[in-house]
Amino acid sequence: MTDAAPAAEAALRTPRERARARTIEDIVRIGREHLALHGAAALSLRAVARDLGVVSSAVYRYVESREELLTLLLVDAYNELGDAVDAAVGARPENDFTGRFEALGAAVRNWALAQPASYALLFGSPVPGYQAPAERTTGPGTRVVVALVAILDGAWRAGNLSEAGPHAADVDVTALLAADLANIRGEMGLAVPDPVLASGVLVWTSLFGAISFEVFGQYGPDAFVARDELFAHHLGVLARLAGLRT
Amino acid sequence: MTDAAPAAEAALRTPRERARARTIEDIVRIGREHLALHGAAALSLRAVARDLGVVSSAVYRYVESREELLTLLLVDAYNELGDAVDAAVGARPENDFTGRFEALGAAVRNWALAQPASYALLFGSPVPGYQAPAERTTGPGTRVVVALVAILDGAWRAGNLSEAGPHAADVDVTALLAADLANIRGEMGLAVPDPVLASGVLVWTSLFGAISFEVFGQYGPDAFVARDELFAHHLGVLARLAGLRT
DNA sequence: TGTACATCAGTGAACGCGCGTTCACTGATGTAC
DNA sequence: TGTACATCAGTGAACGCGCGTTCACTGATGTAC
Numbered sequence: 346m347t348d349a350a351p352a353a354e355a356a357l358r359t360p361r362e363r364a365r366a367r368t369i370e371d372i373v374r375i376g377r378e379h380l381a382l383h384g385a386a387a388l389s390l391r392a393v394a395r396d397l398g399v400v401s402s403a404v405y406r407y408v409e410s411r412e413e414l415l416t417l418l419l420v421d422a423y424n425e426l427g428d429a430v431d432a433a434v435g436a437r438p439e440n441d442f443t444g445r446f447e448a449l450g451a452a453v454r455n456w457a458l459a460q461p462a463s464y465a466l467l468f469g470s471p472v473p474g475y476q477a478p479a480e481r482t483t484g485p486g487t488r489v490v491v492a493l494v495a496i497l498d499g500a501w502r503a504g505n506l507s508e509a510g511p512h513a514a515d516v517d518v519t520a521l522l523a524a525d526l527a528n529i530r531g532e533m534g535l536a537v538p539d540p541v542l543a544s545g546v547l548v549w550t551s552l553f554g555a556i557s558f559e560v561f562g563q564y565g566p567d568a569f570v571a572r573d574e575l576f577a578h579h580l581g582v583l584a585r586l587a588g589l590r591t
Numbered sequence: 592m593t594d595a596a597p598a599a600e601a602a603l604r605t606p607r608e609r610a611r612a613r614t615i616e617d618i619v620r621i622g623r624e625h626l627a628l629h630g631a632a633a634l635s636l637r638a639v640a641r642d643l644g645v646v647s648s649a650v651y652r653y654v655e656s657r658e659e660l661l662t663l664l665l666v667d668a669y670n671e672l673g674d675a676v677d678a679a680v681g682a683r684p685e686n687d688f689t690g691r692f693e694a695l696g697a698a699v700r701n702w703a704l705a706q707p708a709s710y711a712l713l714f715g716s717p718v719p720g721y722q723a724p725a726e727r728t729t730g731p732g733t734r735v736v737v738a739l740v741a742i743l744d745g746a747w748r749a750g751n752l753s754e755a756g757p758h759a760a761d762v763d764v765t766a767l768l769a770a771d772l773a774n775i776r777g778e779m780g781l782a783v784p785d786p787v788l789a790s791g792v793l794v795w796t797s798l799f800g801a802i803s804f805e806v807f808g809q810y811g812p813d814a815f816v817a818r819d820e821l822f823a824h825h826l827g828v829l830a831r832l833a834g835l836r837t
Numbered sequence: 838t839g840t841a842c843a844t845c846a847g848t849g850a851a852c853g854c855g856c857g858t859t860c861a862c863t864g865a866t867g868t869a870c
Numbered sequence: 871t872g873t874a875c876a877t878c879a880g881t882g883a884a885c886g887c888g889c890g891t892t893c894a895c896t897g898a899t900g901t902a903c
Binding site for chain 1: 770
């Protein structure tokens with residue numbers, strides 16, 4: 346590394362800028378620790394400042410308000426999850442659609458179990474009094490579902506998806522629902538037909554339902570010892586429900 | 592009504608006891624309103640006292656601590672949901688298993704949409720620092736799943752359930768998972784075989800997954816206009832996944 | 838029926854706490870010439 | 871290379887707020903005889 350690389354767009358030129366970026370990273374890291382320990386509702390700028398080793402008002406140099414810190418944490422968590430999912434999916438061959446689907450599901454679950462508080466922030470009860478700014482969270486917040494429909498649409502285009510899973514084939518898609526699905530197909534540039542898309546939405550919510558039950562402790566402490574196997578079974582059933590061949 | 596009915600076990604004899612019971616009811620009612628407005632983490636005994644028209648310390652005559660109020664609200668919500676589900680299921684003929692299943696799902700969803708904050712307390716992120724006392728919440732907290740497996744087991748015993756939904760039939764149940772399922776079958780006195788029971792668990796979590804996505808706003812504001820139809824479609828697919836005939 | 842006592846609901850003051858946010862300030866670090 | 875000025879990170883005090891919980895107390899309501 347020399348200092349003769351002035352063209353790098355994203356690089357931070359001055360030491361001050363670098364120090365500033367590092368401090369913001371520290372704030373986000375500490376914020377995540379607090380999230381994990383006390384939950385989003387109890388997230389406090391004063392406590393973050395204490396852990397940063399700085400007086401409480403100093404944090405306001407970096408973060409406009411408690412709200413903004415929550416947004417930073419939200420975006421950070423969405424991106425960490427999105428990176429984990431992309432890496433897991435990308436590790437499977439492009440035409441192994443079932444493998445990619447299972448990799449996606451396992452990646453979401455593993456991340457959720459490792460970061461339960463961040464998962465709760467993204468997929469649990471809304472934080473009272475906090476409304477995420479759509480323009481900053483929509484992109485990162487849709488990475489998982491985008492990856493999921495990419496797999497299903499890819500499988501469909503490759504002829505590797507049943508016209509509709511055997512369960513879904515004979516469940517009517519009403520006209521109103523079909524209109525929603527047509528919009529989605531248009532916006533995302535998809536080729537999958539209605540029954541597949543409708544089942545795909547259910548597969549999506551079901552995946553998160555199974556993970557939320559586990560992360561939020563809904564199963565109770567004793568009901569399931571074999572949680573990995575339970576989830577693997579669920580993934581297998583969901584893959585078939587989506588129409589993926591095995 | 593005369594005062595000549597001294598034998599009624601549950602009746603509250605003295606006026607003081609009745610007044611006390613009414614005040615506790617008021618506290619729970621006000622607590623629920625605060626839950627709905629500000630979320631569980633922000634639930635405050637002082638605020639409840641204010642709305643009750645009483646000085647803050649007076650609430651401690653009725654409720655031991657903030658923790659205990661949360662427990663009261665939890666049990667109250669579980670029972671309200673359980674009552675709604677039982678009523679909806681009971682309104683269908685005993686042998687209309689698919690109808691009962693769909694009634695159960697619709698009842699949970701309707702209650703959740705009407706009481707989003709209570710739903711969040713029961714099925715959303717855990718409240719930081721609060722651990723529900725198992726001996727008071729386990730009974731009410733399992734009413735929905737008990738009702739659900741009663742439907743599936745009843746359908747199975749009546750010969751109205753496929754050996755396993757077409758999707759689930761060829762997904763392996765590993766030995767470890769089978770052990771968990773055997774325990775559950777024993778504890779609940781069920782007859783359904785492993786593949787059906789395993790799919791039933793997925794149907795259970797999927798139902799709540801779909802409802803949570805809707806209640807917690809995960810679909811985004813615009814993606815689905817036809818939410819009733821979307822949920823009806825999901826219910827239909829889930830019924831087939833459970834093995835119910837139509 | 839009347840009196841003496843016990844029970845209990847509710848009061849008001851106080852404890853110690855943590856929070857978000859603002860503001861005028863001190864120094865250190867960077868920049869322009 | 872050296873000086874004058876601008877920028878910025880961090881300080882410390884303060885604002886007003888709400889919280890959970892305890893405690894000694896006042897009266898009103900109930901009970902025993």
